[in-house]
Amino acid sequence: MKIGIMSDSHDNIAKIVKAVEVFNTQGVECVFHAGDIISPFTAIQFKELKSKLVVIFGNNDGEKTFLYERFKPIADIYKNYFGSIDGDKVKLAMFHEPEEIDFLRDTSGFDLIIYGHTHKVDIRKGKVMVVNPGETCGYLSGKATVAVLDTAGMKCEVIEL
Numbered sequence: 021m022k023i024g025i026m027s028d029s030h031d032n033i034a035k036i037v038k039a040v041e042v043f044n045t046q047g048v049e050c051v052f053h054a055g056d057i058i059s060p061f062t063a064i065q066f067k068e069l070k071s072k073l074v075v076i077f078g079n080n081d082g083e084k085t086f087l088y089e090r091f092k093p094i095a096d097i098y099k100n101y102f103g104s105i106d107g108d109k110v111k112l113a114m115f116h117e118p119e120e121i122d123f124l125r126d127t128s129g130f131d132l133i134i135y136g137h138t139h140k141v142d143i144r145k146g147k148v149m150v151v152n153p154g155e156t157c158g159y160l161s162g163k164a165t166v167a168v169l170d171t172a173g174m175k176c177e178v179i180e181l
Contacts, residue, residue, distance in 0.1 A: 021049050021050075021105060021106040021110075021170070021171045021172070022046060022047060022048045022049060022168055022169070022170050022171075023048055023049065023050050023051065023052060023105060023168070023169050023171070024039075024042070024043035024046070024048040024050070024051035024052070024071070024166060024167070024168055025051070025052050025054070025134055025151055025153045025166065025167040025168070025169060025176075026039050026051065026052070026053050026054070026153055026156045026166040026167075027053065027054035027055060027056065027078075027116075027134075027135070027136025027137070027152065027153055027154070027155065027156065028054075028055070028056040028078070028136050028137070028139055028154075028155040028156055028157055029053070029056065029057055029058070029062065029156040029157055030056055030057075030058050030080070030155070030156075030157040030159060031057075031058045031059050031061075031062060031157070032156065032157035032158065032159070032164070033062065033065060035156050035157055035158060035164045035181050036062055036065040036066065036156065037065050037068075038164075038181040039156055039166045039181060040065060040066065040068045040069050042166060042168075042179055042181065043069060043070075043071060043166070043168070044068070044069065044070045044071075046168050048071050048168060049071050049072065049105075050071050050072040050073070050074060050105060051069055051071055051072070051073050051074070052074050052101070052112075052114055052134050053073065053074070053075040053076070053095075054076060054078070054114055054115070054116055054134050054135055054136035054137075054152070054153070055075075055076050055077055055078025055079070055081065055116030055136050055137065056078030056079070056080045056081060056116065056136060056137070057075065057078070057081055057087060057091075058080055058081060058082075059083070059087075060083060060086040060087050060089070060090035060091070061090075063090040063091050063094060063095075066091070066094055066095065067094050069094075072096075073091075073094060073095035073096070074095065074096045074097075074098070074101055074103075074114070075091055075095045075096070075097045075098070076097070076098050076099060076100055076101050076114055076115070076116055077097070077098075077099055077116065078116040078117075078136060078137065079116060079117065079137065100113070100114065100115050100116075101113065101114040102114075105171065106171040109131075109171065110131045110132055110171050111129055111130045111131050111132070112130060112131065112132040112133065112134065113128070113130050113132075113133050113134070114133075114134040114135070115133075115134075115135045116135065116136050116137050117135070117136075117137045118135045118137060118138060118152070121133055121135060121150055124148070125144075125146070125147070125148045125150060128148065130148055131148060131149065131174075132148070132149050132150075132151065132169075132174075133148060133149070133150045133151070134150075134151050134152070134153075135150070135151075135152050136152060136153075136155075137152075138152060139154060139155040139159075139160040139161055140152065140154060140155075140161065141153065141154040141165060141167075141178050143167075143176050143178065145174065149169075149174050149176070151167055151169060151176055153165055153166050153167035153178065154166075154167075154178065156181070158181070163180060164180065164181040165178050165179065165180050165181065166178075166179050166181065167179065
């Protein structure tokens with residue numbers, strides 16, 4: 021199963037559109053957004069996704085009520101996310117901020133942990149795979165990125181937009 025992973029889109033409409041195109045072209049079955057969407061109006065661009073969308077709130081998502089309202093028809097939206105994919109073969113957790121990542125890698129039953137917030141790509145393989153796709157917006161690093169993970173072999177590719 022292929023999944024798309026993105027974070028920190030920060031209202032960059034052009035990069036959101038490009039990310040959606042990448043995920044649709046790659047044939048992902050689900051996209052996970054690890055927070056900091058920012059404005060509810062970006063839901064319009066996410067409607068073009070051909071896959072399921074799971075979104076969590078980030079520290080800069082201030083208008084949570086309206087974000088929830090606009091995204092509810094097109095996405096599952098949470099504070100943090102815990103679930104499974106690929107027929108329950110891969111247990112995953114998604115957070116915006118990375119404070120608990122190392123603890124969870126050592127003590128949890130998760131196979132995959134997704135996070136954002138740092139705007140830096142972080143792919144760590146091991147018993148538990150950790151993925152931060154970097155920033156979709158490209159504002160801080162100058163590099164807009166997303167990731168596509170294939171659960172067959174847990175292979176993760178970072179794609180520059």
